[in-house]
Amino acid sequence: MNLAQYVGRSVGFSVAEVGAVFILLCSAARRIPKALKQKHLVVEQMLRIGVGSIPLVLVTSVFTGGVAAVQAAYQFQNYVPLRYLGSVIGKSVVIELGPVLTALVVGGRVGASIAAELGTMKVTEQIDALETLAIDPIRYLVTPRLIAGIIMLPVITIFSDFIAIMGGYVVALIGLGITSHVYFSSLKLFLDTLDVFSGLIKAIFFGIIIAMMGSHHGLRTEGGAEGVGLATTRAVVSSCLLVLITDYVLASLLFRGVFSR
Amino acid sequence: MDQVMIEITDLKKGFGDNAVLKGVNLRVRRGETVVVIGRSGCGKSVLLKHIIGLMKPDSGRIVVDGVEVTALAGEELIEFRKRFGMLFQSSALFDSLSVWENVGLGLLEHTDLDENEVRRIAREKLELVGLTQVEDLRPSELSGGMKKRVGLARAIAMDPPVVLYDEPTTGLDPIMADVINQLIRRLQTTLQVTSIAVTHDMNSAMKIGDRLAMLYGGRIVFEGTPEEVKATQDPVVRQFVEGRAEGPIPIYEG
Numbered sequence: 001m002n003l004a005q006y007v008g009r010s011v012g013f014s015v016a017e018v019g020a021v022f023i024l025l026c027s028a029a030r031r032i033p034k035a036l037k038q039k040h041l042v043v044e045q046m047l048r049i050g051v052g053s054i055p056l057v058l059v060t061s062v063f064t065g066g067v068a069a070v071q072a073a074y075q076f077q078n079y080v081p082l083r084y085l086g087s088v089i090g091k092s093v094v095i096e097l098g099p100v101l102t103a104l105v106v107g108g109r110v111g112a113s114i115a116a117e118l119g120t121m122k123v124t125e126q127i128d129a130l131e132t133l134a135i136d137p138i139r140y141l142v143t144p145r146l147i148a149g150i151i152m153l154p155v156i157t158i159f160s161d162f163i164a165i166m167g168g169y170v171v172a173l174i175g176l177g178i179t180s181h182v183y184f185s186s187l188k189l190f191l192d193t194l195d196v197f198s199g200l201i202k203a204i205f206f207g208i209i210i211a212m213m214g215s216h217h218g219l220r221t222e223g224g225a226e227g228v229g230l231a232t233t234r235a236v237v238s239s240c241l242l243v244l245i246t247d248y249v250l251a252s253l254l255f256r257g258v259f260s261r
Numbered sequence: 262m263d264q265v266m267i268e269i270t271d272l273k274k275g276f277g278d279n280a281v282l283k284g285v286n287l288r289v290r291r292g293e294t295v296v297v298i299g300r301s302g303c304g305k306s307v308l309l310k311h312i313i314g315l316m317k318p319d320s321g322r323i324v325v326d327g328v329e330v331t332a333l334a335g336e337e338l339i340e341f342r343k344r345f346g347m348l349f350q351s352s353a354l355f356d357s358l359s360v361w362e363n364v365g366l367g368l369l370e371h372t373d374l375d376e377n378e379v380r381r382i383a384r385e386k387l388e389l390v391g392l393t394q395v396e397d398l399r400p401s402e403l404s405g406g407m408k409k410r411v412g413l414a415r416a417i418a419m420d421p422p423v424v425l426y427d428e429p430t431t432g433l434d435p436i437m438a439d440v441i442n443q444l445i446r447r448l449q450t451t452l453q454v455t456s457i458a459v460t461h462d463m464n465s466a467m468k469i470g471d472r473l474a475m476l477y478g479g480r481i482v483f484e485g486t487p488e489e490v491k492a493t494q495d496p497v498v499r500q501f502v503e504g505r506a507e508g509p510i511p512i513y514e515g
Binding site for chain 1: 310313314315336339340341342343345346347349351353354355356357366367370371415416419
């Protein structure tokens with residue numbers, strides 16, 4: 001195979017893949033009203049995605065906030081007074097660090113678990129068995145995960161934002177000698193509700209990406225344990241990549257378009 | 262009761278270069294049990310999956326109860342499957358659900374029965390297949406034979422008019438295999454369930470089948486009652502029924 005063929009085939013494959021994910025997303029979204037009638041399925045997924053991720057997000061966020069404080073203080077040296085530390089941490093956390101790092105961590109954890117679970121169901125004929133019971137696998141398996149992703153990612157992001165800001169505060173207080181009053185008044189000074197809002201919009205998209213990548217790769221699993229491993233890897237890698245790409249696209253749209261004055 | 266329930270016409274299916282079904286023709290009358298026999302890997306399970314619409318044929322058609330399955334898709338196909346029960350070779354139990362939820366999932370999803378009622382029906386179906394006090398266990402806690410029987414209880418939970426069995430007795434001890442054989446017979450005699458079973462267990466095939474059909478080389482090469490199967494001089498059928506390594510059926514595949 002020469003290079004042109006290889007590139008051509010890869011591009012063709014990627015386009016087909018994007019199309020397949022998009023079709024799955026549309027099918028899953030169309031079934032939302034039906035899936036909402038079976039609340040127990042949705043609640044179960046919300047608990048798994050949301051509550052299950054809390055310890056991981058807690059640790060990630062504390063250190064993210066902490067390192068943001070240390071790095072900002074270093075870059076402020078001789079240029080910006082340290083009393084603005086709170087607003088820099090606040091803004092970078094709610095706009096960028098909170099939503100993106102949460103999505104990457106949750107994407108790794110939840111994306112992998114969705115792909116592994118659905119993949120195992122696929123290779124052990126459990127998906128076929130669902131269909132023979134006249135149960136639509138997309139409605140029963142994918143849509144509840146999609147709804148849970150859309151609801152829980154913003155919720156965990158708010159939690160992550162709060163923890164990261166507190167992490168930054170602890171470092172500022174203990175390591176940098178900034179008082180509580182200075183930190184929080186600076187936080188309030190420049191932090192806009194639109195900033196928080198933009199972070200949450202991103203989180204909704206990230207929730208969709210994580211649920212869909214896990215489901216798509218899970219449902220396409222073939223060939224036993226090796227296939228499940230491959231599906232899991234693909235789900236995590238693709239959701240992390242898509243989170244970062246979508247983050248850039250949304251940032252451009254939101255901050256150069258909608259919110260710019 | 263001579264009405265045709267399932268009619269398969271010139272069904273063809275291949276995977277890549279490997280043609281598995283090369284023009285299968287088979288008719289099953291209402292209330293009849295037809296057993297498709299054939300070697301492992303000859304396409305028996307593939308045939309079953311086509312009947313219930315889990316696979317799409319390359320060509321040919323399947324009509325069940327006047328409805329062309331091969332032309333259905335989406336919601337219609339899902340709705341149509343309520344007429345079927347299917348027992349999988351690997352049981353395919355949902356490992357995230359308990360045994361009674363496995364058996365009752367169809368009822369929980371498609372009827373307004375409350376949980377207690379579904380549990381009661383599930384227990385009843387489990388008793389039919391010889392299982393008691395397992396309803397709160399997880400599938401991972403069951404032996405292979407027990408899983409198979411739970412799978413069977415799940416297949417008949419909604420009292421479907423058509424039941425498909427993929428290797429119903431494989432992995433069971435001879436006594437339990439006979440219990441399952443009797444159960445399949447009973448479903449047919451008391452409820453007039455139409456069934457297709459695929460198996461390579463000749464003992465079971467002879468017991469449950471009104472007619473046997475041998476799938477070989479992607480086609481049905483022989484059809485007949487158990488007596489006709491015993492009496493036939495067809496070398497392919499003889500070799501299979503007698504379980505001999507020597508004969509017209511090649512041992513090496515590829």
